[in-house]
Amino acid sequence: MKLNKEAQELNEIFQESPEVYEMLSDFGKRIYFLESGVLAQSWEAREKAFRFNATLGEAQSNRETIYSRTFHDAFLGFAPNEVYPYAPPAGLKELRQLWLEKMLRENPLFEYINISLPVVTTGVTHGLSLAADLFLNPGDRVVVHDKHWENYELIFEVRNSAIIETYPMFVNNSFNVSGLENCINACQSDKVFVILNFPNNPTGYTPAMKEAEEIAAALVRCAEAGKKIVALCDDTYYGLWYNDEVIHESIFGLIAGSHPSILAIRLDGATKEHFAGGFRVGFITFGGKSGEVLTALEKKAIGTIRASISSSSRTSQAILFKILSDSKYTQELMEGRQLLCERGKEVMELIKKGSSKNLWNAYPFNSGYFVCIKVSKNARRVRDYLLSQYGIGVIAISDEDIRISVPCIEINEIRELFSILDEAIESA
C-alpha cells in the first residue's frame, strides 16, 4: 500500500500507540487531511489577508456572504413536523420533483432523454463519493482533465483506491478533446469513469456548444471502440456563465443516451448555484437508460445513502422546497448571478489585456467561481508574498498556478489584484 507524505506524517504519531495503528483499516492508514491544501491556505488567509481575501469558494458583497432574502425569510413559519423529523434517505419527494422540473425547464436538451428523479445528497461532494462507491473498485481508472478540484484525489484515490489518469485540459486555449479521447483509450480496462466539470474548478472554463458536442462525440467513439463509460458531470458551478458563447445548459444533456455503453450521471445542487453551500443540498441524477434501469440506479443510490448518513438534512430541504417556486427567489438568484457576471466580465477583460511584462498567463476563463493563473515564478512563493506583503489571499494550487476566487472579492479589488500582479511576481 502506497502512502503519501501527509498520511505518513500523520501515521508516525501512532508510534506511541502501535495497538491503535494496527486497528486502522487500509483506508484508515491512507486517509489524511491536507494541511497545505486549499482549505488550510484559506484559513491562513482569513487571519492574515488584511486587504482582501480571494481564496474563498464563497460569493460575497461588501464582505457579507451573498444570499437571498427570500431564502433567509424561509427560516420562519415552519410547522415543527416540516423540519424536525427525518427526511427519507432519498430526500423529500416534492423537492426532488420540483428540482427535476427546474432541470427540464432550464436544459432544453434534457427533453430528449430519460432521466431519473434526482436523489438528494449532502452537497455535491456526497454525490461524488456516492458515485465512486457505486462504480469504482480498487484500481479502476478515473479520467479527468488535469485542472480539477484537489479533493478528487482524496475521494477517488485515497478513499476508493481508484487511479486518476489526467490529460492536459487545454490545447491552444480550447478544450483538448483528443487528449480526453486518447486518455480514455489508453486505459487498459474496458470500464472507465470519466469526470467533466464545467464551469471548471479551478479555471472557470465552460466549453462552447460546438466543443461540448465534440466532447460528447469523442465519448461515443470510445464506447463504439468497446469502452464502458461512466460519465460524471460535476455541475457544481452550473448557471454561472459570463458570456453568450458558452453552453448555457449541462453537458449531461448531450451525453446521456448517446450510446448503450455510456451511463451519464449529473451532480448539481443548491450550494454554489444558490449561494448556500452551508445548507448541503445536492442532487444525483442518472440519465439515458430505460425507466426501470434508472429506478434501479436510484435505489442503489438510496441504499448507499442509508448505509452512510441515513438521510440528508430535512431542514435544509424544507427551506429549499419552500422557496424554489417563489418568483421573488428566482429574481434574487438572478441578481446574485448578475453581480458575479459583472465581476466575471471584468476578469475576462483583464486577462485579455494580460501581463505587461509577460509574467503570467490565465487559463481560458468564461464562467464559474475561479480564475486560474500560471505565474512565471513559484506559485507558492507568489501566494505567500501576496499574503504577507499585500494582505491579499489567493490559493497556490501547484508550483505553477494560483487560483483567484472571483465571487468573494469586489470589482475594484479584482482590478487592484491584477494591477499589482506583475509587481508581486517580480518581487516574490
Added chain:
Amino acid sequence: MKLNKEAQELNEIFQESPEVYEMLSDFGKRIYFLESGVLAQSWEAREKAFRFNATLGEAQSNRETIYSRTFHDAFLGFAPNEVYPYAPPAGLKELRQLWLEKMLRENPLFEYINISLPVVTTGVTHGLSLAADLFLNPGDRVVVHDKHWENYELIFEVRNSAIIETYPMFVNNSFNVSGLENCINACQSDKVFVILNFPNNPTGYTPAMKEAEEIAAALVRCAEAGKKIVALCDDTYYGLWYNDEVIHESIFGLIAGSHPSILAIRLDGATKEHFAGGFRVGFITFGGKSGEVLTALEKKAIGTIRASISSSSRTSQAILFKILSDSKYTQELMEGRQLLCERGKEVMELIKKGSSKNLWNAYPFNSGYFVCIKVSKNARRVRDYLLSQYGIGVIAISDEDIRISVPCIEINEIRELFSILDEAIESA
C-alpha cells in the same frame, strides 16, 4: 461475492442494460435498499394505520413532533454569514467545544480519561460509517449483541465487507457478558470491532452500573488475552433513561483508557436526544489515548469527512450552537424527556404485568425509544394483522419479534395496544 436476495432482485433489472451492470463496483453490486425493512414498514403504516402508528423513530405528542420552542425560535435572527457559508469539515469549533463541555458535565466518569474534541458528523449513522471506513477491512469482525439496528448490516457488511458476529444479548433478563466475551475470543483475528448500543435499539435496554462495569472488565480481559478492540459506543438514545438503576451516563467512560489495546469511540448527537433527527447533527469522539494520538484520530476522521461529504450542514450546527447554552432550551429538553419517561414507566408496568394468556414476552426494557416483544406467532403476520384489523402500526423486526416505538404514541394508546395484544396474536 455473495449477494443477498434483495440485491439479486435489484440487479436482475440490469439484464436489459448489461453494460451498466458491468460498470457497477463490487459494492455497487452488493448495495440495495431494504424494501421490507423498518423504513418501508413504517411508510406503509403511515398510510394505513388509521388508529395509531407505533413504528416511528420519532417522538410525538398529540400527533405533532416533540420539539423545543427555543430550538424553533433559533431559526430567526441569524446573520447570513452564520448560516450560508460552508462549515469546516470538522464542524464549527465553538459547537464542538460546547458539546465537549456538555459531555464532561453530564458524564462524571469522563473526568478520568483523555478525550478528543468531538468531530461533527451528519447524524449518528455518519459516525457509524466513518468509524467503519477508518477501522474495518473486508473480512474484519464486528461483534454486536443479536438485538441491534437493522442498518448495521447494511453499513458494516454490505458497505464495508466486514462480518458481523452476534451473541444472544440477554441471559435471564440480564446482559449476557460472557456471551460478549466468548464472541470476541472466538474471532480468529486479533482485531475485533465491538459495538455497544445503550439505550438499545430495538429493546430499550440499558445496563445497571454493575453490569456496565462487568462489560468493561470483559473487554479488558479480552485485551489482556491479546485482542485489539475498537469499542464503539452507539449512544444515539443517550439520556432517555426511565429508572434510577440504569447507568445514567455513557459506558464510554468505563471503557476508554482501560487498556492500551482498547480504543473507545463514542457516537452521539443532537438527533434523538434533542428531538431533532432531521437536522443531522451527530458527533464522533475518541477516548483513552494520549492527546497526540487522539488528535491524529480526529484528523483521520476529518479527512474522511472531507472525502465523503466535505462538511455537515452549517445551518443545523449554527442553530444548535445558539441554543445549547440557553437554560430555557435545557428546560424544554427535560420536559420532553419527562414526557417520554412517563410513557416508558407505563410500558415497564405493562410488561411487568405481562400477557394474561402467555402469548408474548418483552425483552428487558428501561430506556430509549423502543420496546421489543417476542410474540408466540409469526411476528410479520401479527404486524400485518395489527395494521389491517386495528389500524395500529408496529414494526416486525424478525419472524419472532415486534418493535413498538414508545415516544411516538400517547400514553392511552400504549395502554390500548397492550390491552389488545393477546387478542391480536390469537387471531393473527
